[in-house]
Amino acid sequence: GFGLLMLGVVMSYFSHSQIWALQKGDRLYVGGKTNRAQVAFEQEVLEILDRLSSQPKGEEKEAAIEV
DSSP states (O other): OHHHHHHHHHHTTSOOEEEEEEEETTEEEEEEEESSOHHHHHHHHHHHHHHHHTSOGGGHHHHHHHO
16 A cells, blocks of 8 residues: 555656647647646747747648657
């Protein structure tokens, strides 16, 4: 029991994030969540959006797979 408790405590220190994207017509909706490091997460999402917006129209699907 103690080992499982310690494993849970150690796992709570790791950061994990999720990013979602939905394309409806010509609009792209992006959302996400993280358990820690909100500022770094925001910067990472903005960097991804900048990279996607700077690419020509035919390469969006390839960029989404690389991210």
